[in-house]
Amino acid sequence: ENKLVTILIILVFIAWGIVTSPFGWDTAFLPSDPVPVDAIPDIGENQQIVYTEWPGRSPQDIEDQISYPLTTALLGMPGVKTIRSNSIFGVSSIYIIFEDDIEFYWSRTRILEKLNSLPAGTLPDDVSPALGPDATALGQIYWYTLEGRDKDGNPSGGWDPHDLRTIQDFHVRYALTAASGVAEVASIGGFVKEYQIDIDPNAMKAHGVNVAQIMAAVKNSNLDIGARTIEFNRVEYLVRALGYIENLEDLEKSVVAVRNNVPIRLKDVAKINFGPATRRGGLDKGGSEAVGGVVVARYGTNPLEAIENVKAKIAEIAPGLPAKTLKDGTISKVTIIPFYDRTGLIKETLGTLEEAISLELLISILVVIVLVLNLRASFLISSLLPMGVLLAFILMRLLNVDAIIVAQS
Structure with a gap:
């Protein structure tokens, strides 16, 4: 009885579904608000990390004076399922695992409140615990190295690990941390001067x-x-x-x-x-010492969007990276070279799923036409299938369900 209203409602849901679809469709004049896309399901526990440094101290001292007092102090927080600690030379790492229904940022707030209210004398005077980045175990979305390249993009060298690590720590890291959706950029490799x-x-x-x-x-x-x-x-x-x-x-x-x-x-x-400075690890690329960084995406952000923001920031700072003239006259310029980029995996997953969904819809429509033998009735029945897919995208966006391969299937 209200065909106009029905058609308008259907058009609204179709447009909304296209806007929230994760496949990167051209929405023309419509805004784009896609479902967060990732290729790997995050099945890790709801945990936070408290990281404490006490340089030069043995693992036993770290355990007795930092890990144990902090673990006992953090046990009384609401929603905590278990606490695990790890004490190594000069470093204490405490993993606080919350119940699955505890909100991520609420748990971080309670940990900070607890750390700020520790009684005097709980920890040594020169020790200050810090809360880890607001990211999950699968937050590492982009790895890169800093290398000397000539104008043709060929490796030219000429930079020692001291120089590259300094450039990474005081130039590249700060710039990439400012990219939207990035929780942390961790430096790795080289030597701290x-x-x-x-x-x-x-x-x-x-x-x-x-x-x-x-x-x-x-x-x-x-x-x-x-x-x-x-x-x-x-x-x-x-x-x-x-x-x-x-x-x-x-x-x-x-x-x-x-x-x-x-x-x-x-x-x-x-x-x-x-x-x-004394170091506990390094970065090896092709059998050679390398200097680089790890970009960690913030919890709840769209990994694909965060990677695009990082690439845009790299393109912005690339002209300002230092260069030097080598003895043979070659100009060696510091260049950011990616060696792990989750974009390819995400787009391959989306491409496979988009093709599978399209073929399934086409086959279902053909089956309906053959069974019903009525073009109009077949069109009405078959139109529900793509609308159902678009409605699923809308619900995934509203319920904050990432478009991982499991959810899409």
Whole structure:
């Protein structure tokens, strides 16, 4: 009796289904709000990770003074199913597993509240636990390396692991972290550049200084100090004492002690140079040392969309990456080279599913036509099949069900 209303409602649901479909169809003037797409079902547990560093400490010390106190303190939180801990050299990792019905970000909030309210003396004074990124175990969507390439894109080298790791930590990582949908960009491989002070026991004994004095001298020599302001001719000037270390010479001149009005400098009792920080792992690519990063997608985000955002950010920062001229005249430019990209797997999965759904709909329509032997009736019956698929996409979007291969099947 209300054909116009019925047709309008059907058109609305068809348009809504096309808008939410995960296949990347051209929606023309309609907005695009696709179902989040991934190729791998996330069957992991609902867990959060508390990560604590205590450099130089043995696994037993980490277990006794960090892992055990934190585990017992976190046991009383609501919704916790179990807590597991892992203590290795200098690092404590605590895995807090919640019940499946506990909301992801609510659990993070309760953990932060608990960590901020720990009684004094629970942990050593110089230890600060941190909550891991808001991602799942399957959040690693993009891996890349930093390599020196010539203008034709061929490997040219010329960059040592120190330089590449510095570029990764202070340039590339910050830029990619700003991409929408990214929870964390973790650096891997290479060597972290640091100032290294090798003390000379004989020189220390001769000058009468100890390790505590050397540590205090290093700490106090890397400071900027403010001294308020001075007003001169109705202009206010800021007074600052600039003391940050900029090179090895600044550190060598640090005064450790004074004997008979003669300053004993750090270079008199120790050797100062640049060197690599101690590391517990590395990145190997084709049998060679490599430097790169891992992009981790935020919980609940669309992995395909997050990868596209990361690629757009890489294209944006690529022209600004450093370059150098090698001895043979070749210009070697630092280039971001992906070696794991989940986009291909996702699109192959979607392509397979789209083809399967299309063939199934076509076969079903042909079967209905053959059985009914009435074109009009066959059209009405068969039209319910694609509408059913589009309605499924709408419900998946409303219920936050990712378009993984299991859900699509």
